[in-house]
Amino acid sequence: MHSVQRVILITGARKGIGKYLAHYYSDKGHQVIGCSRKSVNVEFDNYQHFCLDVCDEKSVLNLFSEIRRKYSHLDILINNAGIAAMNHALLTPLSVAQKIMDTNVISSFLFCREAAKLMSKNKFGRIVNFTTIAVPLKVEGEAIYASSKAAIVTMTEILGKEFAEYGITVNAIGPTPIETDLIRAVPQDKIQQLLNQQSIHRLGALQDISNVIDFYISSQSDFITGQTIFLGGVS
């Protein structure tokens, strides 16, 4: 089946889920633009990388200018960049709380806003945000992280409404723990506790994520917006 080549922007593309998605969509023949704070060592087809701080408005505006100049449009934004921290609330420094909110909420909003401006020209766009099962499970030790990701769910629902008239859908995915750098620091018994609360008691795989994103970004999914899918049967 012939599929349209899309221009896809993926934040946090240097490692983990973002890196996997960059390769996955590049392999499918799409033009992928990735960004992260640090540079990437590898080069591959249909891929361009930008180094920037996703919380820095000026750098983000420059990135979108470059996309506009080089590709003239943007079809898909995968708002993957994020940081996690697991700590008791009484032991969480304010600077850490602030950083989590900035990276997970403010930067996601910034990318949604600028992406929607670019997408609105073509009356087509797909935005996928990242939340977590820690939101519905209300995991102890993740007060700030889960709160930031709960904000993503609400933001997704509201932006879904605000961007609908421009032909842009906004949806979110809430992964279970997945074998990436982000969870390596989390104790094994804590991970097991989370898995026990899922309907399907296993770690998520990267393919579980691309499967949901494929559904969201499909051109046939133009009637799907403001939704969040949690993996593993969590609700």
Added chain:
Amino acid sequence: MIQRDDIINVIFSAMEDLNTQLPQDKKIDKRLDVQLFGGQGNLTSLSLVRFIVAVEDRMSETFEKSVVLADERALSKEHSPFRSVAALVDYIENLLSENVDA
């Protein structure tokens, strides 16, 4: 150096773009004294959003400069830069000169 006339042309170009989406009786005239938003303004809040996005887009294309028109100052200013085309031209001129100074 971006001239005032260049900014006016960008705004008028964005107006043309917006007018293609507006009903005949809501189209806005390309004049400096035309009221945009608030009071006797011609734009609804939804049209204003479209217009701002169109102006930002044209500026990026024409001047290769990324600006966010709806910044904190614009939204809190007692005399909104979106009240008229002339006010918006002044505001953009100011914004661009600040960018150069930075």
